[in-house]
Amino acid sequence: MTPQQRKIISISAGIGAFLVAAFLVGFISDQFARRSQLAQSPFPGLDTVAFELPATTGGMVSNRDLMGKPSVIFYGFTHCPEVCPVTLYGLTEILDNLGAAPDALQMVFVTVDPERDTIPVLNEYITAINEHAIGLSGAPEALAEMRRGFGVYAENTPLEDGDYTMDHTATVYLYDAKGKIAGTIAWGEPYDFAEAKIRALIAAQ
Numbered sequence: 001m002t003p004q005q006r007k008i009i010s011i012s013a014g015i016g017a018f019l020v021a022a023f024l025v026g027f028i029s030d031q032f033a034r035r036s037q038l039a040q041s042p043f044p045g046l047d048t049v050a051f052e053l054p055a056t057t058g059g060m061v062s063n064r065d066l067m068g069k070p071s072v073i074f075y076g077f078t079h080c081p082e083v084c085p086v087t088l089y090g091l092t093e094i095l096d097n098l099g100a101a102p103d104a105l106q107m108v109f110v111t112v113d114p115e116r117d118t119i120p121v122l123n124e125y126i127t128a129i130n131e132h133a134i135g136l137s138g139a140p141e142a143l144a145e146m147r148r149g150f151g152v153y154a155e156n157t158p159l160e161d162g163d164y165t166m167d168h169t170a171t172v173y174l175y176d177a178k179g180k181i182a183g184t185i186a187w188g189e190p191y192d193f194a195e196a197k198i199r200a201l202i203a204a205q
Helices: 004-040 083-096 119-129 139-152 191-203
Strands: 052-054 060-062 070-077 106-111 134-136 155-156 162-168 173-176 181-185
Touching: 052 139, 070 083, 083 106, 083 119, 083 191, 106 119, 106 139, 119 134, 162 181, 173 191, 181 191
Parallel strands: 070 106, 106 134
Antiparallel strands: 052 060, 070 173, 155 162, 173 181
């Protein structure tokens, strides 16, 4: 066998191995995607965790009351220095840019600091950002139970001056009109990505 023939065979073997590897990667990726579609979401839906809390809109609001239209839900507190206001203003800007009517999607802010965030305080804070948003507060035990149900983290962290802040989950949760989880928006996620998710959420109802 000549050196040229050995070179051709070597190249052909390499191409063949590459094609086999590409096929296997594609097959495995396809199977993983199919299984992921069938897997249950790790985030509970509004239809699975019951709660009823005082709302800034007046009266009590339950998980069932939030179903019937898509929702974006964020957990935070009014003394939050950055994450909460930036997130809420960002969501409001997206809704304004999309021209989303209040009855097309509801924005819900659940406090993790009920000791300071009474309904009057929460109402003043949230309506200054978005007059159509719904703020939820209530008894600390009721809010803690709600967070446990949805897997949301919140913890009181003392400060050196004797005051305190709240460490908490900074994820925005997206729910469809049936209360099923439709996705999330992470803190710091690019604006265009977040806008595309909310646009798809509204369009899917």
